[in-house]
Amino acid sequence: xxxxxxxxxxxxxxxxxxxxxxxxxxxxxxxxxxxxxxxxxxxxxxxxxxxxxxxxxxxxxxxxxxxxxxxxxxxxxxxxxxxxxxxxxxxxxxxxxxxxxxxxxxxxxxxxxxxxxxxxxxxxxxxxxxxxxxxxxxxxxxxxxxxxxxxxxxxxxxxxxxxxxxxxxxxxxxxxxxxxxxxx
Amino acid sequence: xxxxxxxxxxxxxxxxxxxxxxxxxxxxxxxxxxxxxxxxxxxxxxxxxxxxxxxxxxxxxxxxxxxxxxxxxxxxxxxxxxxxxxxxxxxxxxxxxxxxxxxxxxxxxxxxxxxxxxxxxxxxxxxxxxxxxxxxxxxxxxxxxxxxxxxxxxxxxx
Numbered sequence: 001x002x003x004x005x006x007x008x009x010x011x012x013x014x015x016x017x018x019x020x021x022x023x024x025x026x027x028x029x030x031x032x033x034x035x036x037x038x039x040x041x042x043x044x045x046x047x048x049x050x051x052x053x054x055x056x057x058x059x060x061x062x063x064x065x066x067x068x069x070x071x072x073x074x075x076x077x078x079x080x081x082x083x084x085x086x087x088x089x090x091x092x093x094x095x096x097x098x099x100x101x102x103x104x105x106x107x108x109x110x111x112x113x114x115x116x117x118x119x120x121x122x123x124x125x126x127x128x129x130x131x132x133x134x135x136x137x138x139x140x141x142x143x144x145x146x147x148x149x150x151x152x153x154x155x156x157x158x159x160x161x162x163x164x165x166x167x168x169x170x171x172x173x174x175x176x177x178x179x180x181x182x183x184x
Numbered sequence: 185x186x187x188x189x190x191x192x193x194x195x196x197x198x199x200x201x202x203x204x205x206x207x208x209x210x211x212x213x214x215x216x217x218x219x220x221x222x223x224x225x226x227x228x229x230x231x232x233x234x235x236x237x238x239x240x241x242x243x244x245x246x247x248x249x250x251x252x253x254x255x256x257x258x259x260x261x262x263x264x265x266x267x268x269x270x271x272x273x274x275x276x277x278x279x280x281x282x283x284x285x286x287x288x289x290x291x292x293x294x295x296x297x298x299x300x301x302x303x304x305x306x307x308x309x310x311x312x313x314x315x316x317x318x319x320x321x322x323x324x325x326x327x328x329x330x331x332x333x334x335x336x337x338x339x340x341x342x
Contacts, residue, residue, distance in 0.1 A: 055224040059216075063232040068318055071239055075325040139296040140221040140303065148226060149303040153285035157270055159228075160310050164267045167317035171260070174324045 011115075014048045029084050031077055039070040052115075056144045195244075202244045209237035217311045221300070227307035231314025238315075239322045247326050259320040266313025270306045277302070 021041045028034045042065025049058035113120035130147050138146040148156050216223075217230030242250030273285065280289040287302025288295035 056226070056229075059224050059229045060232075063229050063236065067236045068232055068239075071236070071243070071322065072325060075322065078326070079328055137296075138299045138303075140300070142221055142223060144224070145220050145226050145303065145307075149306050150285075150287060150299055153274075153287075153302075153306060156306070156310065157274065157285065160267055160270055160313055163317050164263055164313055167263050167313075167320055170321050170324055174328060 011048055011051050014044055014051065018044050018048070030082060031080075031084055032074075032082055034084075035070060035073040035077060038073065039066045042066040042069065056142075056148075199244055202240055206237050206241055209240065210234055213237060217307065218304075220307055221303060227310030228314055230307075231311040232318060234311070234315045235318035235322070238319055242322065242326065247323065251323070254319060256320065256323050259316040259323065262312050262316030263320065266309040266311070266316065269309035269312065273302055273305045273309070 018041065021037055021044060025034050025037045025041065028037065042061055045065060046058040046062035049055075049061055113122075130143060130151060134140065134143050134146045138150050140146045140150075213230045213234035216225035216233060217227060220226035220230070238250060238254055241253065273287070273290075275284075277286045277289050278284055282289040285302070285306070287299045290298035290301045
């Protein structure tokens with residue numbers, strides 16, 4: 001029984017559902033349906049992250065993936081048609097590329113440490129320092145926030161700049177039409 | 185096909201439910217923003233939640249109504265203000281004689297208070313920029329082609 005549980009940790013049913021949703025997304029021709037399914041896909045991912053104790057990541061995935069992305073895809077859909085253009089369904093080179101890439105990825109995972117392995121390199125670099133010193137140095141109960149905003153404040157500043165730049169890019173590519181039509 | 189917002193305007197249930205829902209979405213956003221030190225979340229998630237509340241408003245009540253609540257100009261200014269706030273905290277700690285983004289120096293008595301203040305301010309910067317950019321992107325996307333459309337009966341009714 002314990003062996004069976006070892007084989008089937010809690011994330012597995014979620015992974016199965018993720019794969020099922022991904023297969024349905026690939027088959028569905030109605031873009032509205034696939035937009036909604038993408039939202040479900042993100043919500044399942046958020047559930048997966050929660051089960052794996054990455055609550056902050058789950059939160060972000062739920063807000064960005066299931067929320068904003070779905071809205072933006074729907075906004076784009078309102079400007080185009082609802083059904084995907086038809087194309088021949090049999091493309092052997094594409095199938096070969098996908099199979100080879102997938103096989104390479106699965107082969108790559110064999111090198112990764114087991115999930116939750118305390119000996120994994122990630123737990124022996126700077127993580128112990130953050131865990132030991134956060135109460136004394138930062139005094140914030142949520143260690144993720146301590147790392148994100150203080151220890152790695154530089155990185156977060158960079159991420160913020162990326163979001164800002166993305167906004168600038170969208171505004172300069174698409175913003176002109178709005179400006180002339182509405183504000184002037 | 186009519187724009188999404190116009191078809192939405194006829195859905196009474198959606199309008200009523202979302203009208204009572206949006207304040208709680210925004211409140212939850214602010215909770216996530218200012219409680220990020222203690223629970224999951226922070227400026228990034230809070231920014232997206234607040235933006236989602238306003239985008240919901242824009243989807244149900246129309247882009248023009250949303251632009252009255254938060255003009256696009258504000259989102260453009262907000263995107264800059266957030267980055268400047270974050271960078272300003274870093275510059276301030278430089279001026280106080282420390283490293284860039286070294287919050288310890290922000291409070292001369294207790295370094296931990298400095299850390300709390302620093303984290304609060306940079307998370308606020310993140311929140312402002314993320315909210316602004318998300319709303320701005322939605323405005324720009326949803327506003328495509330609106331200018332070319334002649335006014336309709338539903339427009340006049342409002």
